[in-house]
Amino acid sequence: MDEIMKPLPIIDNDSKFFWEGCEKNKLFIQQCQSCSLHIFYPRILCPHCGEENVTWVEASGEGTIYSYTIARRAGGPAFKGDLPYCVALVELEEGVRMMTNIIDTDMEAIHCNQKVKVVFQKVGEMALPMFTPV
Amino acid sequence: MSIKNAAAIVGVGDIELEDGKVKDGLSVMQIQAIAAKRALDDAGLSKSDVDGLFVAGLWGVPGVGTFPSVVMGEYLGIEPNYTDSTQIGGSSFEAHIGHAAAAIQAGLCEVALILYGSTQKSERSRSLAGRPPTFTAQYETPFGLPSPAGAYAMAANRHMHQYGTTNEDLAEIAVATRKWAQLNPFATKRDTISIEDVLQSPMITDPLHLLDCCLVTDGAGAVVLVSPERAKDCRKKPVWILGQGEAHSHWSIQAMPDLTVTSAAQSGKRAFEMAGVGHDDIDFVEIYDSFTITVLLTLESLGFCKRGEGGDFVKNQRTAPGGDFPMNTNGGGLSYAHPGMYGIFLIIEAVRQLRGECGERQVKEAKIGLVNGTGGTLSSTSVVILGRD
Ligand SMILES: [Zn+2]
Numbered sequence: 001m002d003e004i005m006k007p008l009p010i011i012d013n014d015s016k017f018f019w020e021g022c023e024k025n026k027l028f029i030q031q032c033q034s035c036s037l038h039i040f041y042p043r044i045l046c047p048h049c050g051e052e053n054v055t056w057v058e059a060s061g062e063g064t065i066y067s068y069t070i071a072r073r074a075g076g077p078a079f080k081g082d083l084p085y086c087v088a089l090v091e092l093e094e095g096v097r098m099m100t101n102i103i104d105t106d107m108e109a110i111h112c113n114q115k116v117k118v119v120f121q122k123v124g125e126m127a128l129p130m131f132t133p134v
Numbered sequence: 135m136s137i138k139n140a141a142a143i144v145g146v147g148d149i150e151l152e153d154g155k156v157k158d159g160l161s162v163m164q165i166q167a168i169a170a171k172r173a174l175d176d177a178g179l180s181k182s183d184v185d186g187l188f189v190a191g192l193w194g195v196p197g198v199g200t201f202p203s204v205v206m207g208e209y210l211g212i213e214p215n216y217t218d219s220t221q222i223g224g225s226s227f228e229a230h231i232g233h234a235a236a237a238i239q240a241g242l243c244e245v246a247l248i249l250y251g252s253t254q255k256s257e258r259s260r261s262l263a264g265r266p267p268t269f270t271a272q273y274e275t276p277f278g279l280p281s282p283a284g285a286y287a288m289a290a291n292r293h294m295h296q297y298g299t300t301n302e303d304l305a306e307i308a309v310a311t312r313k314w315a316q317l318n319p320f321a322t323k324r325d326t327i328s329i330e331d332v333l334q335s336p337m338i339t340d341p342l343h344l345l346d347c348c349l350v351t352d353g354a355g356a357v358v359l360v361s362p363e364r365a366k367d368c369r370k371k372p373v374w375i376l377g378q379g380e381a382h383s384h385w386s387i388q389a390m391p392d393l394t395v396t397s398a399a400q401s402g403k404r405a406f407e408m409a410g411v412g413h414d415d416i417d418f419v420e421i422y423d424s425f426t427i428t429v430l431l432t433l434e435s436l437g438f439c440k441r442g443e444g445g446d447f448v449k450n451q452r453t454a455p456g457g458d459f460p461m462n463t464n465g466g467g468l469s470y471a472h473p474g475m476y477g478i479f480l481i482i483e484a485v486r487q488l489r490g491e492c493g494e495r496q497v498k499e500a501k502i503g504l505v506n507g508t509g510g511t512l513s514s515t516s517v518v519i520l521g522r523d
Binding site: 007010012040041067069070072075082087088089097111112123129 | 262270281288289338340
């Protein structure tokens with residue numbers, strides 16, 4: 001039986017730099033030069049102040065779990081083999097939140113506010129930013 | 135600018151389900167037509183009276199765009215002066231009510247028809263898979279979040295973390311809602327359940343069990359809204375729009391500002407202010423129950439209790455028949471039906487309660503009801519406050 005391919009990000013003009021960074025095991029987010037707030041996901045203008053003056057900065061890669069869920073039913077057939085697995089919202093030190101998986105840990109011990117750091121996981125041809133407890 | 139008393143609901147219609155499915159293999163267009171005809175008959179109007187058409191849905195002829203109000207206008211033979219396909223998820227119809235009332239007040243139309251239909255259960259078209267990983271979904275779908283349940287589960291976990299809310303608190307809502315369904319002959323699930331049954335039901339995505347999740351069914355509904363002038367000649371007594379508000383705070387769950395507060399805090403506030411009523415004036419509520427946690431967050435966000443106190447608020451079957459806070463009186467999305475976008479059925483039930491048409495499940499002396507729709511992943515909300523003469 002053929003393995004069902006995992007859905008991989010379809011790169012666009014907003015996200016190209018971000019995913020290329022992941023390929024080099026670097027986590028880039030945006031920062032607005034007008035209001036200095038950080039931005040994720042990447043976009044062409046700042047959602048905080050509306051200015052176009054956004055640049056890329058490398059994130060520390062550390063943060064905390066804002067919330068999470070342990071999937072007992074798969075979010076699509078490609079994830080069935082991974083069950084149970086953790087999907088989380090990680091709040092980076094820079095203040096932005098991103099969806100990710102928490103890996104290489106005891107699923108039952110995962111909790112809100114847990115400290116985590118980024119690890120880049122090869123999925124197909126791409127590297128996805130996942131997190132693991134520190 | 136207020137739309138208080140600018141329009142009245144004079145007709146509602148829906149269709150029967152068998153085990154959550156439409157009968158005889160009816161199509162999504164057929165069931166909308168039937169619901170529309172029933173709502174117009176209910177009002178004592180015909181399709182030639184309709185000059186405003188409001189349609190949102192998950193169906194569509196495959197291809198470029200879906201044009202719901204245009205497609206249904208053609209099917210029904212309606213050429214409206216005012217058209218609106220606002221699609222903000224399950225709360226779309228509460229938004230349509232506000233838009234229709236404003237259009238009526240402005241004299242842009244007199245008789246508005248709001249429509250929804252879905253055959254998702256018959257088609258077996260629903261799954262937990264996320265959207266294709268393009269545009270903003272490229273930052274979510276690759277991580278396999280069961281959709282949309284996983285997003286609501288994360289909200290529940292955060293609420294539990296911040297406030298000590300428990301699975302038992304959430305189960306109170308599922309059990310109370312089932313008791314209302316047992317009084318509604320048209321409800322899909324009517325067997326008795328206990329708190330323990332909810333806790334013992336299979337875990338879908340922590341901390342949400344199967345019985346914390348809404349049903350997956352077919353369904354169709356229609357609502358007819360008219361100007362005060364036209365309401366005088368209708369068959370049924372008017373149910374007035376006293377207040378309405380709408381809001382959205384994010385689209386994807388990672389962008390929700392606070393996972394424990396929905397934008398019902400804003401849309402509800404606007405609706406209450408417009409209606410000029412307080413929480414104690416509300417005789418019953420119809421709260422969007424895609425999941426038990428949706429209800430808990432919404433009750434807090436609407437200000438029926440303080441932030442974090444939703445668990446205490448729903449304790450001891452307070453929202454069940456005979457309790458002092460009648461809620462989701464048709465059995466809700468949890469036990470009556472949930473055809474993808476549930477919001478129109480909340481309005482239909484509220485209208486029937488205010489007319490005193492609800493038989494065994496009738497809330498005594500129901501004069502003012504609050505309806506809340508929630509769409510997407512806690513993304514959009516719209517609140518309507520309705521009242522009778
Ligand atoms: Zn800015």
